[in-house]
Amino acid sequence: MTPTPSTEREILARISLTRADGGLNPEALGWSRTPLHDTSGIPDRRSWGRNKRWEYWNVMSPAHIVSLTVSCVDYMSLHEIWVLDRATGESAGSTVISPGSRSAELPASLGEGPARARTRRLTIDVDESLDGTRLRGRALGVSFDIMAARPRDHDSLGVVVPWLREEGDPTRFQYTVKDVARPATGYLSVNGVAHDLPAGSWAVLDHGRGRWPYRVHWNWAAGSGIVEGRVIGLQLGSKWTDGSGTTENALVVDGRLSKLGEDYVWDYDPERFMQPWHIHGETADLTFTPFYDKHSQTNALVIASRTDQLFGVWSGWVRDDEGARVRVDGIEGFAEDVLNRW
Numbered sequence: 001m002t003p004t005p006s007t008e009r010e011i012l013a014r015i016s017l018t019r020a021d022g023g024l025n026p027e028a029l030g031w032s033r034t035p036l037h038d039t040s041g042i043p044d045r046r047s048w049g050r051n052k053r054w055e056y057w058n059v060m061s062p063a064h065i066v067s068l069t070v071s072c073v074d075y076m077s078l079h080e081i082w083v084l085d086r087a088t089g090e091s092a093g094s095t096v097i098s099p100g101s102r103s104a105e106l107p108a109s110l111g112e113g114p115a116r117a118r119t120r121r122l123t124i125d126v127d128e129s130l131d132g133t134r135l136r137g138r139a140l141g142v143s144f145d146i147m148a149a150r151p152r153d154h155d156s157l158g159v160v161v162p163w164l165r166e167e168g169d170p171t172r173f174q175y176t177v178k179d180v181a182r183p184a185t186g187y188l189s190v191n192g193v194a195h196d197l198p199a200g201s202w203a204v205l206d207h208g209r210g211r212w213p214y215r216v217h218w219n220w221a222a223g224s225g226i227v228e229g230r231v232i233g234l235q236l237g238s239k240w241t242d243g244s245g246t247t248e249n250a251l252v253v254d255g256r257l258s259k260l261g262e263d264y265v266w267d268y269d270p271e272r273f274m275q276p277w278h279i280h281g282e283t284a285d286l287t288f289t290p291f292y293d294k295h296s297q298t299n300a301l302v303i304a305s306r307t308d309q310l311f312g313v314w315s316g317w318v319r320d321d322e323g324a325r326v327r328v329d330g331i332e333g334f335a336e337d338v339l340n341r342w
Contacts, residue, residue: 013036015038033155057204081124084311153255176207178250233251290312292310
């Protein structure tokens with residue numbers, strides 16, 4: 001397989017993701033450096049069962065990994081809090097699937113309100129402020145209060161991905177915001193033991209709004225850290241964007257985003273996920289070396305999923321939009337392989 005380039009349009013002004021009839025607004029196709037898409041048309045009763053909304057945050061510190069999910073897929077809501085002790089390999093937290101949407105509160109568009117999950121087994125609060133996002137959660141044996149700072153002039157990647165029907169009018173599409181290299185501070189408590197998040201802790205956001213096909217296979221990868229005195233953020237995706245004319249690949253250096261308009265080749269062994277991954281093309285040559293596999297499976301009749309989220313260390317280079325090679329050696333993050341029926 002050879003890498004392929006794509007031509008994508010940068011969105012520069014506020015725009016609605018959907019038309020008045022609920023379909024995809026063709027003028028919304030493209031990418032942005034800051035969230036500009038109005039996604040209040042998701043959900044829509046005319047597409048009930050295909051609407052997907054979520055907020056996912058991952059925080060990596062030198063000692064722990066923390067993640068939270070608030071999501072609703074019309075007929076069910078799925079929420080999760082997960083914490084890994086990197087030294088011991090022990091994990092804690094809870095995953096809850098509840099019918100309908102009552103347990104989930106999600107903003108119509110990113111930044112326009114809180115995200116909350118309320119169940120008997122966990123609570124999650126995601127609140128925006130001028131200088132960052134406050135992440136709070138509580139589950140059995142776990143609680144945290146973390147601020148994901150938003151540095152001044154910090155770019156994030158917003159992308160609209162269409163899935164085309166044969167007649168050319170997409171009825172399935174996704175708007176995603178991937179925000180990497182957000183400095184994180186705060187505290188975490190596991191089984192009554194409190195831990196401060198030290199310098200070198202980083203948060204990553206996956207914000208999603210769209211209408212999905214029932215079966216989807218995807219790769220997502222991200223990394224954050226400091227290399228040669230510069231803050232580096234890496235964002236990569238594959239499989240789910242194939243054939244759409246769109247990529248979700250980007251490099252962020254000291255807050256400035258370079259859009260990587262190329263479908264990279266992902267070389268990894270799905271039978272041996274813990275072996276190094278190689279992601280490469282004309283504008284990147286990257287190696288990801290895992291140290292932990294967060295494997296999970298869900299089978300709740302209508303919903304079934306298999307996720308292998310590998311945490312590890314990146315090395316290699318990416319070419320920015322000015323043609324310079326940027327080293328990413330030593331930044332930490334994850335790469336995942338996910339198969340969903342939902």
